[in-house]
Amino acid sequence: MADKIAVARALRELGMLLEVQGENPFKVRAYENGARALEDLPGGLDEVIAAGTLTELPGIGKALAAKIEELAGTGRLALLDRVRSELPSGIGDMLRIPDLGPKKVAALLAALAIGSVAELEKACQEGRVREVKGFGEKTEKKILEGIHRMRTASSRVLLSDAREVGLQLVRALEATGLAERVELAGSARRWKETVGDLDLVAASVEPGPLSDALAALPGVESVVAKGETKTTVRLAGGLSVDLRVVPPAQFGSLLHHMTGSKEHNVRLRGLARDLGFTLSEWGLERLEGGAAVPVRTEEDVYRALGLAPVPPELRQDTGEIEAARQGLLPADLVTLGDVKGMVHVHTTWSDGRASLEEMARAAEAMGMTYLTVTDHSRSAAYAGGLDVDRLKGQWEEIAKVQEKVGIRLLRGSEADILETGFLDWPDAVLEQLDVVVASVHSRMKMDTAQMTHRIVRMLELPVFKIWGHPTGRLLLEREPYGLDMEKVLDVAAASRVAIEVNGDPHRLDFEPRHLRMAHERGIPIVLSTDAHSVAGLANLPYAVMTARRGWVTRGEVLNTLPAAEFAARVRPG
Ligand code: DGT
Ligand code: CA
Ligand code: CA
Ligand code: ZN
DSSP: OOOHHHHHHHHHHHHHHHHHTTOOHHHHHHHHHHHHHHHHOSSOHHHHHHHTOGGGSTTOOHHHHHHHHHHHHHSOOHHHHHHHHHSOTTHHHHTTSTTTHHHHHHHHHHHHOOOSHHHHHHHHHTTOGGGSTTOOHHHHHHHHHHHHHHHHSOOOEEHHHHHHHHHHHHHHHHHTTOOSEEEEEHHHHTTOSEESSEEEEEEOSOHHHHHHHHHTSTTEEEEEEEOSSEEEEEETTSOEEEEEEEOGGGHHHHHHHHHOOHHHHHHHHHHHHHTTEEEETTEEEETTTTOEEOOSSHHHHHHHTTOOOOOGGGOSSSSHHHHHHTTOSOTTBOOGGGOOEEEEEOOTTTTOSSOHHHHHHHHHHTTOSEEEEOOBBTTOGGGTOBOHHHHHHHHHHHHHHHHHOSSEEEEEEEEEBOTTSOBSSOHHHHTTOSEEEEEOOSOTTOOHHHHHHHHHHHHHSSSOEEEOSTTOOBTTTBOOOOOOHHHHHHHHHTSSEEEEEEOOTTTOBSOHHHHHHHHHTTOOEEEEOOBSSTGGGGGHHHHHHHHHHTTOBGGGBGGGSOHHHHHHHHOOO
16 A cells, blocks of 8 residues: 555655755746645545546646556655665755755855754854855854754654554565564554654564665665664654564563563563573573573563563553562453443534444444443534534534444533533433543643543533543643542542543643553543544554553443443433
């Protein structure tokens, strides 16, 4: 399948490199426009190519269409390879310095033969850049600041973005036929909320050709380091990828080492030593005599140390090793297959992009047996929140769609938690709903005492509610709001409430450490996607894996229950 984003990146890179070479600005802009048209394409690139309709996209003519087909078909573009080879290899990195741009890069290359960020930094520090026509002392200073900013910018990415790219790389390396196995390791395999870099582990007897294959993949912008068995590349977009290649016999122990977390590994190594072993990326050995203990799979590492195998998403050094040692790791952690209903879903009635019927059919096709439709309430005006009349109109549509689909539809609402802690519906309406998700969408900057008070009031309301995206965090964008979590969860334990694990990759809220606190208090959990489109329903694994990271078991999750039991447990009235 052609990756339209990767094709767009290649076009954009080509445009910028051509501009460095002094190509005509109209041609240069055509590549940028083409890249944008691909990024905005609603469906897949393959279908457009198959239909022969590429040239119907805005800004894509015959010549550009041919290049897109070349990239989509072969993963390469001869012209891009040629232009890259004609320029110093560090030019791509220079173009990422904020406010520098192709024209200035071209001038620096022509005047001072500067072809990398390191050379540029040195030239600025030595005051040589200010001598170039069009540059001055001020520009020199700005460039140095730009280099600094580029290096210190938070470079972590969302788990979902990292996993998408990482799994594509795994498939591409598998397709070379050079490796017996390729796996994603590191934080992306542990489903950590954000990812610093991707780590790939391969079993192969041809490490050199496999590393070459990685370096030649279309999304790869530069090779940072290349050795016999370790390669690091940087992708367009800035994400780094570490690849380690070992012979098949060492794959299990290397996969374990590279999966981490570092803290988990350190503790496990300590335990190994106490038991008379040394554990390293190369395997497990007896301290005395140095005899190797065979480790075929990474589970063998745990078994050899007398532990139950610990799943990757639990390897955070938050007590999992001690629990595994005592046989106290939960055996019935919730799984994707356990989830029977979609609970927090938006439609075109508020700010969703798909109709109620489309969402119902899509959830049914995923194997769900019920769907609770939870569009926004009135005070979420920015999100098209419903008033009482429109809510009743929605109930009529729910009844109509219910005639046509097999999945059971429940009447829900995502009710705003008002500043006072009350919900955004009169009691008479709350009583007629099947499901209420209660969420904060406004006034998030209250201080901790005020917010705690607001949430406590909401929890103590006599209706049953599911507390939606409880901390309000947006990963890499917005901090959680201030809450006295111990106090709030104490109140929740005594109230009619379940806590949501929101699988929207920007939220992943409730987080694992708080889920453990909720578990201690016996508070029920609901796993949701907060989907605003059919595609959003596919985020369910993110809710499941976040819950597992918080040791949530099947029995604690209300939407593992069949429809009738679920509805009985969550009925507000
Ligand atoms: P990230 O990339 O910041 O999201 O987090 P990770 O966990 O992917 O960390 P990374 O990429 O630095 O290293 C990948 C794995 O390699 C890590 O999870 C465990 C292992 N590792 C790295 N450095 C060390 C170390 O100093 N000691 C031990 N025991 N393991 C390490
Ligand atoms: Ca990593
Ligand atoms: Ca790494
Ligand atoms: Zn929502």
